[in-house]
Amino acid sequence: MPELPEVETVVRALRRPLIGRTITEMRNYWPRHLVGVTLSEFQRRVHGRSITAINRRAKYLIFSLNDGQSLIIHLKMSGHLAVVDQDTPPDKHVHTIWGLDNGRELRFRDTRKFGRVQLVENTMEALGHLGPEPLEPAFTVEVLLERLQKRKRALKPLLLDQTFVAGIGNIYADEALFHAGIHPERRANTLTPTEIADLHAAIQKVLQMGIEREGASIQTYVKPDGKKGDMQNAVAVFRRTGAPCYNCGSVIQRIKLGGRSTHFCPTCQH
DNA sequence: ACCGGAGCCTGTTAGC
């Protein structure tokens, strides 16, 4: 479900209701959600701690606690976070709950149960494998060029590789390649400098658009308040198989690449 | 390095 823009939207929505709050309890009904720490240890280590900041790295949410620990959550395909009153009726897909000092709760709902929750002392250590943040100033055209030239893979699966560049998922990879006019099967080391500059601009453009539109509610994603984002109304190719390209009218094609559905315009992308 | 496939889960949709 969520990629960089969706996770960023969730982070922004959770700051107001959560920053400054103290965690008073933690419950879990699906132990495999918890990474590396048992529930009892998790409870002991978060009980009484307050949330001082909420940030994002790639598709991970990072909740900073006042003792230096970080609560890290990955929503994977179907995760959803919401802050609700503690008397809100239970939901069968809510697997982890953190009670707060104001009678409210942070609830992690995750239908497919792929999501993960961890508690770490050192965030850099836990997330150090990730590639550059595509919207940070450090992610320049030169950085992208240098990384692309070392690789021979098809571009689409490379963009999904979180160690190559962090935060891009299936929607924004397809959208970025369309806006750059580059075919998803093109080999990384065959791009011209102009194409690399176009790809760099397209990556930043589609991610920024996704954030401005508060995410793409194409399948199950909704914001913490339950409302839909708006990016689904601005996609050019993703899940538009068989429909006409907005640019040239050609029929949008769908192929499998790296095991993932890939959508592109056969006329606009080379 | 890179590729494909399986696995993790449940729910929805497409096809017969």
Add this chain to the structure above:
DNA sequence: TGCTAACAGGCTCCGG
């Protein structure tokens, strides 16, 4: 309508 297979905004592991 009913059954089955395919598919889903992610990621990891394993073998080749």
